[in-house]
Amino acid sequence: MPSDLLKLAGVHTRIGQYHILHGVDFAVPRGELTMLLGRNGAGKTTCLRTVMGLWRAAAGTIELEGRDISRLDTPAVASLGISYVPESMGIFAGLTVRENLLLAARSGPLDEARLEWIFRYFEALKKFWHLPAGNLSGGQKQMLAIARAIVEPRKLVLVDEPTKGLAPSIINNLIAAFAELKKTDTTILMVEQNFHAARALGDSVAVMDSGRIVHAGSMAELAADEALQNRLLGLSLEAHQ
Amino acid sequence: MKAQRFDLVPLALLAAVTLGAAALIGTPSTWVTLTVAGLAMGLLIFIMASGLTLVFGLMDVMNFAHGVFIAVGAYVAASAMKAFGGGLAALAPAMLGAMLVAGALGLFFERVIIRPVYGQHLKQILITTGGLIVAEQLIHVVWGPDLLPLERPEALRGALLFGDVALERYRLAAVVVGLAIFAALLVVLNRTKLGLLIRAGVENGEMVEAMGYRIRRLFVGVFVVGSALAGLGGALWGMYQEAVTVHIGAQMMVLIFIVIIIGGLGSVTGCFVGALLVGLMANYVGYLSPKIALGSNILLMVIILLWRPRGLYPVGKA
Numbered sequence: 225m226p227s228d229l230l231k232l233a234g235v236h237t238r239i240g241q242y243h244i245l246h247g248v249d250f251a252v253p254r255g256e257l258t259m260l261l262g263r264n265g266a267g268k269t270t271c272l273r274t275v276m277g278l279w280r281a282a283a284g285t286i287e288l289e290g291r292d293i294s295r296l297d298t299p300a301v302a303s304l305g306i307s308y309v310p311e312s313m314g315i316f317a318g319l320t321v322r323e324n325l326l327l328a329a330r331s332g333p334l335d336e337a338r339l340e341w342i343f344r345y346f347e348a349l350k351k352f353w354h355l356p357a358g359n360l361s362g363g364q365k366q367m368l369a370i371a372r373a374i375v376e377p378r379k380l381v382l383v384d385e386p387t388k389g390l391a392p393s394i395i396n397n398l399i400a401a402f403a404e405l406k407k408t409d410t411t412i413l414m415v416e417q418n419f420h421a422a423r424a425l426g427d428s429v430a431v432m433d434s435g436r437i438v439h440a441g442s443m444a445e446l447a448a449d450e451a452l453q454n455r456l457l458g459l460s461l462e463a464h465q
Numbered sequence: 466m467k468a469q470r471f472d473l474v475p476l477a478l479l480a481a482v483t484l485g486a487a488a489l490i491g492t493p494s495t496w497v498t499l500t501v502a503g504l505a506m507g508l509l510i511f512i513m514a515s516g517l518t519l520v521f522g523l524m525d526v527m528n529f530a531h532g533v534f535i536a537v538g539a540y541v542a543a544s545a546m547k548a549f550g551g552g553l554a555a556l557a558p559a560m561l562g563a564m565l566v567a568g569a570l571g572l573f574f575e576r577v578i579i580r581p582v583y584g585q586h587l588k589q590i591l592i593t594t595g596g597l598i599v600a601e602q603l604i605h606v607v608w609g610p611d612l613l614p615l616e617r618p619e620a621l622r623g624a625l626l627f628g629d630v631a632l633e634r635y636r637l638a639a640v641v642v643g644l645a646i647f648a649a650l651l652v653v654l655n656r657t658k659l660g661l662l663i664r665a666g667v668e669n670g671e672m673v674e675a676m677g678y679r680i681r682r683l684f685v686g687v688f689v690v691g692s693a694l695a696g697l698g699g700a701l702w703g704m705y706q707e708a709v710t711v712h713i714g715a716q717m718m719v720l721i722f723i724v725i726i727i728g729g730l731g732s733v734t735g736c737f738v739g740a741l742l743v744g745l746m747a748n749y750v751g752y753l754s755p756k757i758a759l760g761s762n763i764l765l766m767v768i769i770l771l772w773r774p775r776g777l778y779p780v781g782k783a
Contacts, residue, residue, distance in 0.1 A: 276675055278671060278674075278675065297674075298671075298674040298675055299674050299677050299678060299679045302674070302675055302676055302677035303677045307675075307676075308675045310672070310675075314669055314671075314672035314675070316664070316665045316668045316669060316672070317668060318664060318668055318780060319661065319664060319665060319668075323661055323664075323665075326658070326661060327658070327661050327662065327665055327673075327676060328676055330676065330677050330678075372676075
């Protein structure tokens with residue numbers, strides 16, 4: 225069994241007067257892709273944002289390689305080797321594709337070999353290298369957002385609903401890209417509502433409901449148990465096939 | 466690989482205003498004189514406004530006290546010009562002094578006045594307006610309530626004659642300085658990683674932080690540079706008017722707000738084009754129909770916002 229890279233224990237998050245996370249406990253094994261599933265409003269995005277320090281945990285601990293990062297601010301969390309692809313993608317529309325990637329490469333100039341590897345899966349980025357990112361299509365923007373998160377090797381990549389609103393052919397492309405990324409031993413925590421993508425990519429899974437983890441285990445186990453899927457995920461599973 | 470396309474339409478508007486004025490004014494020499502005066506005024510406004518637009522774009526901060534940096538810059542320049550004999554050699558210490566003192570004041574303002582009210586627009590307006598009043602009174606204490614002369618060095622007085630066209634030397638110098646600052650800002654913003662960070666921060670500060678950069682530090686730097694530029698603009702504007710009063714900054718703020726709004730909040734290129742439009746409009750209308758000169762720039766703002774509600778070069782804020 226691989227050791228855990230990220231571990232959340234009893235994490236509570238409040239946003240203003242709303243209490244969103246109610247003691248979240250789960251772990252992300254090193255080198256695996258962990259799927260965070262759940263109905264809309266279950267707290268998945270809040271969970272990722274709390275890990276990133278974008279919303280501060282009101283209680284509990286978030287450990288990266290055994291070190292508590294729950295009190296660190298966002299730049300400090302990112303500097304530890306965590307990258308984040310938000311649901312909104314967060315691309316800089318006025319910057320070119322090249323400039324977006326240049327900014328993500330914190331340690332220096334872009335690594336040409338790694339870029340070529342990224343271009344193998346996200347060809348459009350090479351084609352539109354000097355185009356403002358705001359001019360890209362939705363799928364291309366998602367490719368850029370993901371490319372930005374992996375333009376340098378990272379310990380942990382947090383990805384929030386990468387397939388949302390994308391055409392099936394582009395989703396298949398993304399699945400292939402993430403499958404390839406998994407081979408590099410990158411640890412990924414992904415929020416996903418598309419069960420097809422979740423099943424294809426996930427090694428382990430945590431399911432949230434009402435701000436709590438209600439199930440944790442292997443993806444294969446959940447994929448094989450339709451009754452469990454229905455109980456945990458309800459209609460959201462079928463709706464996003 | 467496709468190249469990035471630049472929006473030329475606002476520049477076409479600038480050209481249309483200039484050519485339209487040529488047709489209305491009729492006399493070529495008058496038109497040239499007014500155009501150079503308009504460009505000089507526009508570029509001086511640009512120097513004063515460029516920092517404010519970035520400050521708003523980066524951190525959503527409404528700084529109504531920006532005029533203080535302009536006024537302080539003008540006063541420091543007046544004192545320095547007097548202390549160094551008022552010649553061309555006094556110009557460098559006067560301008561540097563104006564930038565240094567305004568920049569230092571900017572640092573103080575950011576720490577003491579702006580920082581406690583991040584993200585709270587109403588409080589920002591109230592507290593920065595309060596800061597403006599207090600700072601103006603402090604200027605009275607240091608420099609007195611009277612108008613202070615700020616004469617141009619001998620070399621920058623008078624006009625150059627090209628046929629029957631007379632061009633004031635100081636206005637030409639202001640055009641050169643304004644263009645140099647615009648070029649320097651463009652180089653920093655488009656050719657350096659710091660510039661990339663500023664442009665990205667204007668669009669989506671949270672994402673810049675999620676990439677590991679500290680946007681607050683960036684903001685403090687931009688605030689200080691913006692204040693220093695306002696100080697330089699104030700010094701140049703004071704010399705343009707050849708006199709300084711405590712209200713020199715507050716008087717310019719109306720035009721500065723018009724410029725950054727029509728340019729697109731957070732856009733330096735928009736600020737540049739907007740400033741030129743405002744400067745040219747003020748000079749052309751002031752000559753053609755002085756009675757409506759005051760309202761002409763408000764009208765310009767209304768027309769531009771009806772056409773492009775987010776300004777000439779809108780910044781895609783997330």
